[in-house]
Amino acid sequence: GAVVSQHPSWVICKSGTSVKIECRSLDFQATTMFWYRQFPKQSLMLMATSNEGSKATYEQGVEKDKFLINHASLTLSTLTVTSAHPEDSSFYICSARDTPTSGGPGNTQYFGPGTRLTVL
Amino acid sequence: AQSVTQPDIHITVSEGASLELRCNYSYGATPYLFWYVQSPGQGLQLLLKYFSGDTLVQGIKGFEAEFKRSQSSFNLRKPSVHWSDAAEYFCAVGYDYKLSFGAGTTVTVRA
Numbered sequence: 001g002a003v004v005s006q007h008p009s010w011v012i013c014k015s016g017t018s019v020k021i022e023c024r025s026l027d028f029q030a031t032t033m034f035w036y037r038q039f040p041k042q043s044l045m046l047m048a049t050s051n052e053g054s055k056a057t058y059e060q061g062v063e064k065d066k067f068l069i070n071h072a073s074l075t076l077s078t079l080t081v082t083s084a085h086p087e088d089s090s091f092y093i094c095s096a097r098d099t100p101t102s103g104g105p106g107n108t109q110y111f112g113p114g115t116r117l118t119v120l
Numbered sequence: 121a122q123s124v125t126q127p128d129i130h131i132t133v134s135e136g137a138s139l140e141l142r143c144n145y146s147y148g149a150t151p152y153l154f155w156y157v158q159s160p161g162q163g164l165q166l167l168l169k170y171f172s173g174d175t176l177v178q179g180i181k182g183f184e185a186e187f188k189r190s191q192s193s194f195n196l197r198k199p200s201v202h203w204s205d206a207a208e209y210f211c212a213v214g215y216d217y218k219l220s221f222g223a224g225t226t227v228t229v230r231a
Contacts, residue, residue: 006163032217043210043221044164093163097217107152107171107214111164 006112023094030096143211152214
């Protein structure tokens, strides 16, 4: 149980285009999902918290107009990198937090496999 | 503010030898503590977690961790490592339903 998928697993795009990354909880409902960014050989940096049916909460220093997050259902959150530039190239990882109604203690995050974004 | 320190950036261990990864945390309240493992180019897999109760926690793949409040530590151990244990290991503390990660420890397993 507690499987999280991401799509696509990797994407290459031209500078100035937008890219959408999907994060799905496959076997549990997740009212809260998280988006992280990871640079090579570094730890995960939390970008934003995505709550189903409401606006995302962004961490300090993260541009909300550049990284658009939508959490339209209990199993799907999307991250859209708008007008991507080479400095946006990174590994993006999502996670989904289980809730008491799904049998977990309500504070465990399960991670997707990540999406490698390369902006040319 | 919460923070996690993993003092060892890189550890090399022989296959079959024991492994211990250190983790120290700073958090004002009762911590929720986690260990995750990441293989190259992959997401994170949960190894084990501590919320309360028994301070020695058993996880998957033969890993265990011990919570020591007096030392603010949550060290990860495995009695006998396998070549497949080579990966990046992250300790994390949960707060406000978020996670704060340590910098990670890279484990290399030599034959």
